[in-house]
Amino acid sequence: MAGYSRHKDAPYAIVAEYGTPDEILKAANTLREAGYKKVESYTPFPVHGMDEAIGYKDQRIPWIVFMGGLTGAVLGFSLQYYTAVWDYPLNIGGRPLMSIPSMIPVTFECTILFASIGAVVGMLGMNMLPQPYHPIFNTPNFRRCSQDRFFLAVEVNDPKFDDVETKALLESTSPLNVAKVEG
Amino acid sequence: MAAPVMSDRPGLNLAKLGPLGTIVGLIGAGAAAAVAWSDPKASQSYLFAWFFFGMMSLGFLGFLCLHHTVRGKWGLPVMRIFEAGASPQVLIIMALAFLPVVIPVLSGKSSLYEWSHADVVANDPILQHKAPYLNPVFWTIRFVLFFLIWIGISNFLAKSTAKQDETGEYSNEQRRSQIAPPGLVAFFVTATFAATDWFMSLEPHWYSTIYGVWNVVGAGLMALSVTVLIVTTNKDREPYKGLITPKLTKDLGNLLFALTMLWGYTSLSQYLIIWSGNIPEYTSYFVNRRLEGWQGVGLALILGQFFIPFFALLAPRTKAVASNLAKVAGWILVMRLLDSYYMIMPSFQASSRPTPMPQLWDFVAFIGVGGLWLMGFCLAMKSKKLIPTYDERLFEGDGHGH
Numbered sequence: 001m002a003g004y005s006r007h008k009d010a011p012y013a014i015v016a017e018y019g020t021p022d023e024i025l026k027a028a029n030t031l032r033e034a035g036y037k038k039v040e041s042y043t044p045f046p047v048h049g050m051d052e053a054i055g056y057k058d059q060r061i062p063w064i065v066f067m068g069g070l071t072g073a074v075l076g077f078s079l080q081y082y083t084a085v086w087d088y089p090l091n092i093g094g095r096p097l098m099s100i101p102s103m104i105p106v107t108f109e110c111t112i113l114f115a116s117i118g119a120v121v122g123m124l125g126m127n128m129l130p131q132p133y134h135p136i137f138n139t140p141n142f143r144r145c146s147q148d149r150f151f152l153a154v155e156v157n158d159p160k161f162d163d164v165e166t167k168a169l170l171e172s173t174s175p176l177n178v179a180k181v182e183g
Numbered sequence: 184m185a186a187p188v189m190s191d192r193p194g195l196n197l198a199k200l201g202p203l204g205t206i207v208g209l210i211g212a213g214a215a216a217a218v219a220w221s222d223p224k225a226s227q228s229y230l231f232a233w234f235f236f237g238m239m240s241l242g243f244l245g246f247l248c249l250h251h252t253v254r255g256k257w258g259l260p261v262m263r264i265f266e267a268g269a270s271p272q273v274l275i276i277m278a279l280a281f282l283p284v285v286i287p288v289l290s291g292k293s294s295l296y297e298w299s300h301a302d303v304v305a306n307d308p309i310l311q312h313k314a315p316y317l318n319p320v321f322w323t324i325r326f327v328l329f330f331l332i333w334i335g336i337s338n339f340l341a342k343s344t345a346k347q348d349e350t351g352e353y354s355n356e357q358r359r360s361q362i363a364p365p366g367l368v369a370f371f372v373t374a375t376f377a378a379t380d381w382f383m384s385l386e387p388h389w390y391s392t393i394y395g396v397w398n399v400v401g402a403g404l405m406a407l408s409v410t411v412l413i414v415t416t417n418k419d420r421e422p423y424k425g426l427i428t429p430k431l432t433k434d435l436g437n438l439l440f441a442l443t444m445l446w447g448y449t450s451l452s453q454y455l456i457i458w459s460g461n462i463p464e465y466t467s468y469f470v471n472r473r474l475e476g477w478q479g480v481g482l483a484l485i486l487g488q489f490f491i492p493f494f495a496l497l498a499p500r501t502k503a504v505a506s507n508l509a510k511v512a513g514w515i516l517v518m519r520l521l522d523s524y525y526m527i528m529p530s531f532q533a534s535s536r537p538t539p540m541p542q543l544w545d546f547v548a549f550i551g552v553g554g555l556w557l558m559g560f561c562l563a564m565k566s567k568k569l570i571p572t573y574d575e576r577l578f579e580g581d582g583h584g585h
Contacts, residue, residue: 066497093461101458104451
């Protein structure tokens with residue numbers, strides 16, 4: 001979520017590796033209940049309930065999408081109003097220049113277009129993507145994250161982070177492996 | 184999540200409303216049907232009432248087929264409500280309740296359908312052209328056929344889940360998932376033809392190809408909002424206690440949201456195409472709905488049936504809190520009622536319904552047919568457990584304590 005502009009070899013996180021979605025979900029719940037805030041999960045496919053398990057409550061994307069949609073609606077409508085009523089009025093079948101029914105499809109499409117652009121750009125921007133380098137890739141065995149392994153990272157900037165305690169807590173959640181990762 | 188307040192209310196028993204429904208239904212619908220025999224206005228009221236509850240039953244049938252097709256976990260707590268709402272009991276009662284409309288059509292005395300009068304058809308080239316399809320005998324045969332198909336599907340599905348509850352036999356579930364998808368297709372086709380036969384043909388010169396979908400979506404909204412109302416207002420009572428989680432209300436709320444958008448989409452498509460074409464045969468539908476107060480009703484529906492529920496359901500906190508979702512569902516149901524009135528009543532000659540002002544028989548017929556529907560619903564509920572026990576997914580702990 002945040003940018004990592006630290007110098008090389010600074011500690012980044014303690015990462016635990018799991019074999020099944022149920023295990024990582026359980027571990028994430030354990031961490032949240034223990035009060036950890038900076039927890040990230042890396043899984044081969046979306047794990048249902050993971051956002052709640054890691055305590056993800058960010059509402060910014062829905063609002064960006066909503067504002068994008070609103071902008072699109074206003075722009076789409078004004079474009080048509082400007083061209084059809086103001087700049088180049090044409091009599092089409094004797095209808096009024098400002099014919100709202102005929103303006104709805106374009107207004108609707110612009111709403112969708114701007115909302116989806118808002119979703120994609122907002123998501124990329126807030127994840128600081130594209131990011132050519134990320135310390136999580138230093139995790140041993142991380143290749144299998146796109147195949148059959150599930151990784152849970154507790155980042156060092158978590159206020160509750162403690163080298164020994166965090167590691168012990170993660171080890172108590174029966175992972176396949178726990179590693180301290182540096183970036 | 185705060186611990187839910189546990190109340191000691193007794194377990195929910197929906198079947199106990201049965202006697203009330205029976206009494207109100209037999210008296211109200213009986214009186215309305217009797218008066219409708221000679222009074223065209225009362226027969227319009229009766230058809231409106233039947234439209235509301237008949238389409239609602241079809242909405243339940245659609246959801247029942249959908250649930251057994253996709254077998255989603257969200258459908259399990261509400262499946263028995265779908266089952267009862269589209270039960271053979273409800274469907275048989277609704278079919279019988281339609282007889283006061285069917286018999287006059289067969290005897291050529293219907294005040295509702297002008298195409299059923301031989302002398303009108305003889306002087307009308309458009310109706311002559313439609314006569315091979317739109318004639319009283321074939322229309323009645325289709326009416327019987329539609330109900331046989333619906334009762335067949337619903338009877339099979341309800342029997343099968345009851346049997347699986349009893350024996351735990353998984354083969355029942357496999358069989359259902361083989362029957363339900365073709366059932367869903369059959370439902371859409373028959374419901375489209377039924378809406379065309381019974382309601383679009385009130386204005387027999389006019390037609391719209393989206394009318395069927397539009398009605399099915401509206402029916403789905405009615406059925407789903409009734410379902411949501413039942414489960415959200417009884418969430419602390421057995422057997423729903425602990426099952427009506429924020430996750431479930433979110434799923435149901437999203438479905439309401441999707442149907443609301445679909446309703447807006449189909450309504451607008453129909454209007455936009457007719458408006459763009461601007462051809463007299465097509466525009467008659469909206470011309471009939473521009474008189475006096477009817478235009479106001481139409482505008483109110485754009486706002487009330489689309490924009491208000493759309494923005495209300497956009498917010499996650501509406502869907503995650505049962506009492507909020509109940510309010511939205513209630514609002515949608517009221518709007519469906521208004522929309523039903525708006526779809527049926529202006530179809531008749533302006534002399535009989537110049538303004539949207541409801542008349543006495545509208546109320547009597549609505550309460551009466553509603554009572555009959557409730558009677559069927561409760562009869563079906565009598566022999567049902569509200570929660571199916573065959574699917575262990577329903578009882579998986581969600582582990583978060585809510």
